[in-house]
Amino acid sequence: MTIPDSASGDAPLRGDASPSSSSSGSSHASVKDERPMVPRRALVVALVLATYVYSLETMVTMQYTSYAASAVGHHDQLGTLASASAVVLAVGKPLSASIAASGRGRALCFIAVTYSLGLALSATARNMPTLFAGQMLYAAASSGFQIVLQVVIADLSSLRRRGVWNGMLAAPYLVNLVVAGEVVQRTLPNWRVGYGMFAVIVPLTFAPFTYLLYKEEKQHGPVAQPPLNLDYKGLGLLTLTLSLFILGSWGATVFACHLIPILFLHSLRTPNPAIPVRLLHGAILGSALIGALDFASFYLGWTYLYPFITVTTEWTPRAVSYFIYTNTLSLTAAGLAAGAILYATRRVKWPLFWGLVFRLGGVILMYIARASGTTPLLIVSQALPGLGGGLANVASSISAQAAAPDRIGEVSAMTLLLAEVGNVAGAGAATRIWKRYLPAELERHVSGNGTAGEELRRELFKSFEKIMEYPMSDPVRAGSVAAYRAVMGRLVGCSVIVSLFPPLVCYLLTDDVHLADDVQVDVEVEADGHVEAAAHERTPLLHSEHQD
Structure with a gap:
């Protein structure tokens, strides 16, 4: 089953993972971009x-x-x-x-x-x-x-x-x-x-x-x-909160502090905060x-x-x-x-x-x-x-x-x-x-x-x-x-x-992650619908015939 890029956006991520072995009820899809680019x-x-x-x-x-x-x-x-x-x-x-x-x-x-x-x-x-x-x-x-x-x-x-x-x-x-x-x-x-x-x-x-x-x-x-x-509402709340802090008065600062939990809750409930x-x-x-x-x-x-x-x-x-x-x-x-x-x-x-x-x-x-x-x-x-x-x-x-x-x-x-x-x-x-x-x-x-x-x-x-x-x-x-x-x-x-x-x-x-040579995101969908993404090798989006 192929998962489009948009579907992998909310997947749990591992910064340094090895390829998962295929099992019954799961499939593997690699998200790649193989288009030729400018030199x-x-x-x-x-x-x-x-x-x-x-x-x-x-x-x-x-x-x-x-x-x-x-x-x-x-x-x-x-x-x-x-x-x-x-x-x-x-x-x-x-x-x-x-x-x-x-x-x-x-x-x-x-x-x-x-x-x-x-x-x-x-x-x-x-x-x-x-x-x-x-x-x-x-x-x-x-x-x-x-x-x-x-x-x-x-x-x-x-x-x-x-x-x-x-x-x-x-x-x-x-x-x-x-x-x-x-x-x-x-x-x-x-x-x-x-x-x-x-x-x-x-x-x-x-x-x-x-x-x-x-x-x-x-x-x-x-x-x-x-x-x-x-997220225009979120950007508006963020701008208002930061602007109130700049004003420097006690009342503005207190008001800005009250806006912080509102901004946090809004970010949790918005699909693209x-x-x-x-x-x-x-x-x-x-x-x-x-x-x-x-x-x-x-x-x-x-x-x-x-x-x-x-x-x-x-x-x-x-x-x-x-x-x-x-x-x-x-x-x-x-x-x-x-x-x-x-x-x-x-x-x-x-x-x-x-x-x-x-x-x-x-x-x-x-x-x-x-x-x-x-x-x-x-x-x-x-x-x-x-x-x-x-x-x-x-x-x-x-x-x-x-x-x-x-x-x-x-x-x-x-x-x-x-x-x-x-x-x-x-x-x-x-x-x-x-x-x-x-x-x-x-x-x-x-x-x-x-x-x-x-x-x-x-x-x-x-x-x-x-x-x-x-x-x-x-x-x-x-x-x-x-x-x-x-x-x-x-x-x-x-x-x-x-x-x-x-x-x-x-x-x-901070995790003491291992930095791999790869930059691709591979997406797996298992039998229970759980989505996992791990970094593996891919062709960079911008490349030429001679890669380093």
Whole structure:
């Protein structure tokens, strides 16, 4: 009896299983896609080009955002902007998964247009609402590209090789450490030119990749995966819940907490929920929790790191850029090493566990470094979490995919979505801490009485560029440095507490699965109607005559 793809969607899954022997009353069906595709080499080249430009743009424009918020007089809203972007990233995952399932080429074309529009709006922003609109479109496009990238990598590679592919496609971050620093040095403080430049470059470099994917779909029909039926009610509840958390008031937070069980029950009763909670068990639940907690910890310390380093040091924009990218550099190097480690050992649990332990050690080191301000200690405090995070990210994503090999799109979307929920929580908490404690610390450390003193502190709070106008020897700058260090201590202290939990979750929930060389889902229907699915060898969806 042949089972269509849609019927295997709800089957109990084993991430690492051997073929079951046939017995009376059971039959065996292999779900395969043997269609010829576009040349693999051309597709890989186009994929590398797109990921290179994506990494360069991400590394550069991240620094523009701080200057843009400061230029429109709302630097204190930087965390709110990051939280709102995280909501779009989270909600965009299921939408992007649905679009990608119905056509990779169409999805990428839509993403490129949205990307360009978001960057263009950011470049022309004269007020905070326009900047918000541009950043929201930008976040939506970034969310879509992440999903399409994961789906295409799954098409191209076996489960065992997937970590190597992820590491290889992160390699451009190594090159862009230098390139991005030079771009930042040559463009800042004119951030508008930088945004406008990438608004043109991104769609042009995405075009070859889009064309090859669209050509394959046009010649051979859509991918043999039905589009997801979107859960608009669930997405609405999720958006409302996360938005209420961003507002930060006590009443909004309480209301959001009441919405969480409603969202959970809705997900259980809906056939295709925005958050498929039925998949949240075992290794998938572990990966989702690890991602959410790790992102929350990261963004607690990261959201205001750029203005912190800029204010507390006398580094040039190039030097600040290199420092900020230290984490990215070590993250990428560890990702490459993780792919090799997972390929050689065929295991994910213990690489994931030790990666999270290294990440915790780095965050503790950052707590020490923010007070002393010594350059070597600051650099190591960024490199160590990057090494641990790179190892953990690759292992965690593959652990979840191994648990449900025939539902890669859904699993990737859900784990990435919950990671962005952690992003919202971390950036939102950072914003609340920053707004609550920085004015008090400035009042404590920056002298000045009366109306003039209050106005000065208000300007220092709203724009870190105002602080940069004073030399380090000036009492205003020195007081601002002390205030920034005090508040950063609170942020990193909270980050340390949250970082304690992911290693524990990994130890308790992550399975020490064996990574096979195969990527096919075989489906069996037994006499009692029970459906089982196991991963076996198949022909990758995207292939050429010469497979590796």
